[in-house]
Amino acid sequence: MPDMVSNLSGGGHLPSRVRDHFRTAEQQRESEMLGMWIFLATEVMFFGALFVAFTVYRTGYPQAFGAGSADMNIVLGSINTAILITSSLTMALAVHASEVGNQRWLQVLLVLTMLLGCVFLAIKGVEYYQHYLDHKMPAVWFEYSGADGSKVQMFFVFYFFMTGLHALHMLVGIGVLLVILGRSLAGSFSAEYHTPVAVAALYWSFVDIIWVFLFAIFYLQGLHVMR
Amino acid sequence: MAEPIVRKRTYWIVYVVLLALTLLTVLLGYLHMGEFNMVVAIAIATIQASLIAGFFMHALYEAPLVRVVTVGGVIWFLIMMTLTLTDYHTRGWLPFPGK
Numbered sequence: 001m002p003d004m005v006s007n008l009s010g011g012g013h014l015p016s017r018v019r020d021h022f023r024t025a026e027q028q029r030e031s032e033m034l035g036m037w038i039f040l041a042t043e044v045m046f047f048g049a050l051f052v053a054f055t056v057y058r059t060g061y062p063q064a065f066g067a068g069s070a071d072m073n074i075v076l077g078s079i080n081t082a083i084l085i086t087s088s089l090t091m092a093l094a095v096h097a098s099e100v101g102n103q104r105w106l107q108v109l110l111v112l113t114m115l116l117g118c119v120f121l122a123i124k125g126v127e128y129y130q131h132y133l134d135h136k137m138p139a140v141w142f143e144y145s146g147a148d149g150s151k152v153q154m155f156f157v158f159y160f161f162m163t164g165l166h167a168l169h170m171l172v173g174i175g176v177l178l179v180i181l182g183r184s185l186a187g188s189f190s191a192e193y194h195t196p197v198a199v200a201a202l203y204w205s206f207v208d209i210i211w212v213f214l215f216a217i218f219y220l221q222g223l224h225v226m227r
Numbered sequence: 228m229a230e231p232i233v234r235k236r237t238y239w240i241v242y243v244v245l246l247a248l249t250l251l252t253v254l255l256g257y258l259h260m261g262e263f264n265m266v267v268a269i270a271i272a273t274i275q276a277s278l279i280a281g282f283f284m285h286a287l288y289e290a291p292l293v294r295v296v297t298v299g300g301v302i303w304f305l306i307m308m309t310l311t312l313t314d315y316h317t318r319g320w321l322p323f324p325g326k
Contacts, residue, residue, distance in 0.1 A: 030290050037293050041300030048304040052311050059316070062262070074253065081249050085279075089242040092283040096238070099231040198285070205283045209276045216252065216272040221264060223256035 017193045029195045036202045047165070047210055054158045054217060057151075064148040068155030069222025071136055073127055077219040080123050081211065087116035088208040091201045098198070101191025103184055110181045113204065117174050124167055131156070159218050166214060169207045176200045232288050241282045248275050 022028035058065045094109035128137075135143040138157045146152075180200045183189065189197065252271040256264060281287040286297050 030292075033289065034293055034296065037289075037296045041296050041303075044300040044304050045307070048307055051304075052308050055308065056311065056315050058265075059312070074256075078249065078253050082246060085242065085245045085249065085275075088279055088283050089238060092233070092238045093235065096231050096233070096235055202284050205279050208283075209279050212272045212275045212279070213269075216268040217265075220252060220256040220268040223253070224259045224264060 025192070029198075032195050032199055033202070036199045040202065040206045043206065043210075047162070050158070050162050050165070051213065051217070054162070057154055057158070058217070058221075061148070061151040061154070064151030065155045066222055066225045067146065067148065068152045068159070069218060069220075070225040071131070071134065072159075072219045072222055073130060074219055074223060076123050076127050077215055080120050081215050083116050083120050083123070084208045084211050087113050087120070088205045090116065091204045095194075095198050095201045098184075098189055098194035099191070101189075101194075103187075103189065106189070106197065107181060107184050110177050110184070114174050114177050114181075117170050117177075121167060121170055124163065128160075131160075162214055163218070166207065166210055169210070173200075173204050173207050176203060232285050233282060237282060241278050245275055245278055 018025050018028055022031065090109050090113045094106050094113060097103075097105035097109055131137055132141065135141045136156055138153050138160065142149075142153050142156070144152045177200060180197055183196065248271055252268055255267050255271075258264070260267065280297065286294060
């Protein structure tokens, strides 16, 4: 993602943050934000292909995918959803702090956001380990007693691939926030110049949006099957 | 740029609504609604995604061009979804060999 890296490291030096090819700081800000939005639109296609493939199989084998979903840990899944939504709030509040030029609060909220991201990944790891113990890990150790074993396994292929890809995005997001934190500590941001914080926040919240849909398609479908 | 784009209070209200919707979607998941379980879950997830994009990501406050890109991304995704499903679910309709 080259455009994101250049957005994060761009901006020039004091006193003027406006690059030569922009007329005003506002025009530069809009261009940088637009760049991130366009990158996120390509991410919609990236994850979108997987959502389409999932939907094709889900509509083809609704029973088997319901049975696979019944093995999800709804408690951990719900907690993780709440954690990610909270991290999106702390990220949005971090942008707010950067807009009013409060560097201390910006740094505190960035650290809080990253911590929530780490807790999310830790819980995800616990879930993965539980699936491993349940012998629900395709290609590694998969056993299913009922019929439709290969179809249930397909559910878990989608589950591990899509949540794994999402976890990878979380790791990238945490790395991006580390860079932002470092730049804030170095005194790069002010009430006048803070676009990189907003650009990073776009990425973080987008990864949250992806999770909301993953939660819907993987965790919620098996709830009524369990009873 | 002294004025923040969105007020703190707005963020907190959106946050509470998002958590309430999460609770709602989990509770509705326990009902037996057949295929509507998926419809309801996706509908609530779409509302949540719109709130996050609109307020947390400032999509409602940005320049029109940003909104074009946002809506454009969703529309292209829906085209991909619709055409693919149309293909897969109509393949058995006609008795052509090797379909």
